[in-house]
Structures are given as structure tokens and as C-alpha cells.
Amino acid sequence: MSIQDEINRLVQEGSLFRLDQSMPGLAARRTIFASIGVRALAIGPWGNVEERVRGRELQADFDHFIDGNKLNLRSQNSFEETAFMARLAPPSDEVWEIRSIDPKPSLRVFGSFVERDIFVALTWARRKDLGGRRDPRWKVAISNFKEAWERNFNSYKPMSGHYPNEYLTNT
């Protein structure tokens, strides 16, 4: 068994979804596997118009990733607010976020890489619910992600490599 086998198993049992490129005619150069919760956030079903609009905007962010477009990653040890993705501290946890910044409410989708350009997104949070950089709610969010990872992948660890080129092409 490998982590790829685990992903295949989770996809087959319906607890993990490969997100397809929404637009026709574009090659998928990266892959996102999403949990039921992350998929519902971006793809629906949504409860109201506001959720529907915000979900579509997140879907656009995911498609931008899947397209293989050039991504702006937050430099390590910086707090750049506008980056598309960032690896969270401590780096050894290998917890990343896709930062769907605008419009409000700003969203954070937490995930890890299993291979270069293959991202598994399991949990999410509204940025306003996480507080400032040192707010303990960040640790809770990261801890929740790590628990979700262990629930899904048992002893398999996320990939670890040289930041950022071993994680992503075209950064």
C-alpha cells in the first residue's frame, strides 16, 4: 500500500474527490483532492446566494491552481498578506493553506502535498474566525487538519521537500 493507494480507496468510497477543471479545453497540470467539506464549499450545494457566489470564487481559485498557472507563494518567514498559497509554521508539519483572500469573507483551505503538484485539501476556515497570527485558533485549525489527515491516511505522511520548487512547478 502507498498513499496513492489510500487516495484511490478514499475516492472510491466517496470521502475524497478529485476536483475537475471547470472550464473545457484547459489541461489540468496540477491536481486537487478535496474532502466532502471542502468540495461542498467550492462546488455546492450551497445554502444561499452569498454562499453560492463565494463558493464560485473559491472554485475559480482552485481552477487557477489546477490550470498550472504561475502562483505567488508566501516566502518563508514572511507574512505577506496577498500570496496565493503558504506553508504554515512549523514547516515540519507540512500543513499548507490556499488563501482565497478576496472578496470577503476571506477563506483558508488547509491541505498537504502528497507529490509535486498534487494537493490534498481536507479542512477550511473563514479567516476572521482565526484571529491574529499568534491567536490560538490558528493552532486549533492546524490541529484539526492534522487530525483529519491522520483519520484519512493513518501513518502516511505528507510529502516533504525543498520549498517551494519540490512542491509546485511554475512558482
Place this chain on the structure above:
Amino acid sequence: MNTSQTPELLTEIVEGKPIPVDKLAYFRRRLRLQLHELVLRTFDQQETLTKAELARRIGRAPEVVNRLLGGPGNWTLDTVSDLLIGMATLPFFDTKRVSQLLTAQNEQIHSTALAALSVIPDESRQVDANNAPTIPAPRGMGQAQQGGGYFTVRP
């Protein structure tokens, strides 16, 4: 047109119906991200231009240019124009018909459609449908790393 294979996102667009607000939001976001990628790519192609020099050229503070290049959150059309002109690149764009895009999809010429998405004809991206496409990669990137895009700009 046969719309049986029309992606859900394009249904109302193809059928000429009112486009739901969430789908309008999707394409606004895609446009913003694509323009940001275009500006980043253009900046990477500059031989010697620094962010500080770009800021000087367009009359902005260096930290503002740094933030603008970081993400497209508060960009306006004027921002795009200023950044590209600051890099000596003309911000002239063209568009692509959805019907052409779907036709390409229905013909299942996936890679041909990718090349066709560069909306201003670019000889380096022309594809012979009978042969495997050749899409030159930008400097420093392999072909597989090149992103699909909606826009090209005239240098």
C-alpha cells in the same frame, strides 16, 4: 450547437439565458487571477527591471508595487495598465468566443484548444491539428509547467 457536453458553468452562457450572479463572480475572479498571472509572467521576463524601478516608473511607492505584484485583490483596470506599461508592455487584449472553445472540446482536440486560448495570434503557439502541438515553454520552464491562459499581450 450540441450542448450535451456543455459544462454546467457555461450552460446559460451558451443558451443565451440570464447568467446567474455566482457564475458572473466565477469569471470575474478568473479574469483577475489570469491578469495577475500575466503581469507576474511579464515581470519575470524583464531582464533587469526591479520592483523599485517599476515603482519609480509608474509613480507608486515600492511597498505598494510589492503588494500589487503579490496578489490582485484590489486591482483596478488602471492598475493592470500601469503595471504592464511600466514593464514596457502594451496592455492590449482580445477575447475568445465560448462557442469556439466548446467546439474545440467537442472535437476532443484538447491540446489544440489549449493553444487556441491565446487570443492574439501568436505564431509560437500555432498548432497543426494533425500533429502533436508544440507549445514553447517560457524561459526557465519545461512545457509541462506552462499555464493555460486566456490572454497574451503584445511586447
